[in-house]
Amino acid sequence: MGGTNAGLRICRGLVVGLSLSYSAAQAQQANSGAPLRAIEDGLRREAERLRQADRLPEASALRPPESPAATAPDTVETPCFPIRTAELTGPDAANFAWVLTQGDLDHRSCLGVEGIRRLVSSLDQHLLSRGFATSKISLPEQNLASGHLLLRLHAGRIDTLEMRAAARGEGTDPAVLLRGRNAFPIAPGKLLNIRDVEQGVEQARRLPSTTVAVRLEPGGPPDTSQVVVEGNVPTLAERLRGGITVDNSGTAVLGRTQLAGNLALDNPLGLSDLVGISVNSNGEQLSSAHRSQSAAAYYSIPWGYDTFTVSGSQSRFAQYVQGTTARFLSSGTSATAEARWHHVAWRSASAKVGVQAAVSMRHARSYLDDTEVLVQRRRTTAFELGLTYKQLWAQSVFDGELALRRGVGWGKAQEDLVGAREGGPTLRPRVATFAASLATSFAAPSIPGPTTASGGPRNLQHTLAVRGQYSPDTTLSIDQIAIGGRGTVRGFTGDTVLLAEKGFYIRNELSGALPALWSASLEWFGAIDFGRVAGPSAALLPGRRLTGAAVGARGRARFLVFELALGVPVRRPAGFRGRSLVPTFSLSYLF
The missing domain is CATH 3.10.20.310 (membrane protein fhac)
Structure with a gap:
């Protein structure tokens, strides 16, 4: 959820919503167009909110690569032995x-x-x-x-694996809460590899309430070691966490104020597992005819180098839309479910590579004045394969992900649309998605100005993030990429977006610390973003490129996390509606 550490890995790469016609790929406006198009747009926005909140807590045991140790120059020794x-x-x-x-x-x-x-x-x-x-x-x-x-x-081997409670809260049972051996891919008798230990530490530390340390002690038999895992055993109150967020990410039609909440429980079964729920709703004039809402839930459990996650979400949308001759109540519902597997295939001290697979289902319906539009009912299934990569350097962190998704006819998925084989819109598109980010810290140039409390220069951080997709098919808007808004190209409200089968956006941000105010830690940031779309649907758009910029500040004070920013459009197509100044805010209370 925005501003919190407890997000959801909900239906990655899959969006919920209602898919309509090819013409829906034009620049989307929530307050104009046909009533059915308004439903599609509303549910697409809910899907985008879920994707941007698509985060599970993550820990990393990676460390920067060490510089090679200096070696003494070779010398001629006497006596020496010729080794063949x-x-x-x-x-x-x-x-x-x-x-x-x-x-x-x-x-x-x-x-x-x-x-x-x-x-x-x-x-x-x-x-x-x-x-x-x-x-x-x-x-x-x-x-x-x-x-x-x-x-x-x-060869060093493992003699025993012992889980010890370093400290525990009153009323907790360490025998239950330290049951999580499943997080560690090690067992007595196996060769001891520190990468296996690091993998287990990462899996255990996914839980924000858990601290884990590993110690190696001499084993009984020669060349063996005891692996001792010491972890805290938090109370139920410490394992339960959540947050409430208010921001202005809503639309002009349903109101800018958006409300969100999430609740998560660490270690419900004592298996280093996670369970959580989240809700999201518009906050102005809420009624059955004026709403944009979603709810999601997930459960995730590690097993050595594997992580299994199941998730689901439901969304609903309703608003009055003026048609050609009458006003209609346009509404829609959608539901998704996903099962995902991620496996760390290789890791070193400073990098790791993972593979993942997922199966997801989506069911959506649309209504006009409480009457279902049967031809717009959707039931689809998709299969996804992907790669992940993470690399740590001394001052930089790189994260990358590549995935291939294909609509399939599994389960009760409906048949594809008529004309799909002739190049028309399809319910079973082939979509390649990619995402990468590079965060680099460096010292500010030595110029006269404020310094840190220690007298040194202030550190700056530059973050470069790119996300995009490619599809050789003509897709419905629910499977397309949209640019324009706080989560893609800043400087735009999101009321109007560019939407097509192919595209990408790049987000550039430079940030640095500000002097603390009372007990709040603060930082400033400046950003400039760029996005582009292409594909068959792009021919109907007023343009294909957007550039925007934003400046602002974010911070944290005890249980409050906040962000204020002012965005401006730098480049947009003629006829692309938008505001000249776009203020944004987000305020979260974490517990």
Whole structure:
């Protein structure tokens, strides 16, 4: 939810709503057009709000890559031994054959005592870089005159995994709340890899109320370790969190004031799991004939390198729209459900790659004066495959995601529209979506001005974010990308958007800290955004590009999170309606 840390991963890449005709791809205005188009537009806006609130709490155990340690220059030792071959021995040697390809054997013709010691140290560092923190290389007794070097591998394994309560609140049961071994992809007898431990720490720390620390202690058998996971055991009140938000993201027709609330519970089953709900509604003149509302819920559970999430949402919209000869009550409802799986396929100390898959369903209806428009009833199913990537550097963080979504006929999905095979609008589009962000921190230039309390220069942060989609099909507006509004291209109200099958938007933001005011931490920001759409539907638009800018401030004071901004359109097509100044605000109370 806007301004809170407890968002929902609700139906990523899928939007709820009602899909109508090809002509609905024109610039959309909530207060004009046919009554059916107003329903489509209203439900599309609710879908966009859900997508922008599409966040589960996330933790990261990644750390910036370390600079390579300086090595002493090679020296000629006397005596030295010509090493022609090397052999790794030990019960697990076959699984670690790659270690010998990482050393300096190919670059040394003659090794002395110090050279062999440095070689072993180098191989140990390569083991550590792959996460085998307790595995070591040793030199058994041998005769090096043969030119054959024997190296013994001591593979570190896990003796036991123990969950300990570091502290617990009154009335809590650590046996239940520390049951979450499922978050850690480790088990007694397995090779100990620190990447597995880091994965478990990330999964456990997804819960905002949970703190976790891991300690390695000597195990009973040789070359083994006890993995001790210490975590706090919060009370029910600490595990329950939520927020209430008010902002002016609504439309001119239904009122700018928008209200939202969310509630989440950490660890309901003691499995490092999450459950949460959220609601959203217009806040002015609320009635059955004047509303834009949605409700959503999710449940997420980790299992080692996997995370499973199920979610669902319902939306409804209603407003009076003036037709050619009469006024109509246009209304619509939609419901979605999704099951999503995410798997971390590879990780290093500073990066990780994930794969994900999802199946989602959408059911939507539209009404004119309480009479359902049967030809506009929609029941669709979609399947999605995707990749995720996260990289941490010393001063930067990169997040990327690529997904392919395809409408399918699974379940009770309705048949595709007539004419879809001939290039007409389809209920089963092929859509590729992408998103990436790069956040970089750096010191402000050394110019006369205010400094931090420590006397150093103020730090600035630049955030570059891009999101877009591509489809080779002619799609209905519910499957298109829209630009223009606080969540896409700032400087526009969102009453009018550019909407088409293909497109992208880029958000640039520079921010920096402001002096604290009372107990509030503050920062300023300036932004300039750009977006473009294309595709068959773009031919009906007044233009294809938008550029906007905004300046503002955001901050936090205890339980309050707020943001104030003033946006301006920089570039827009002729005939694209909008305001010359767009003030925005958001105020959240977190508990």
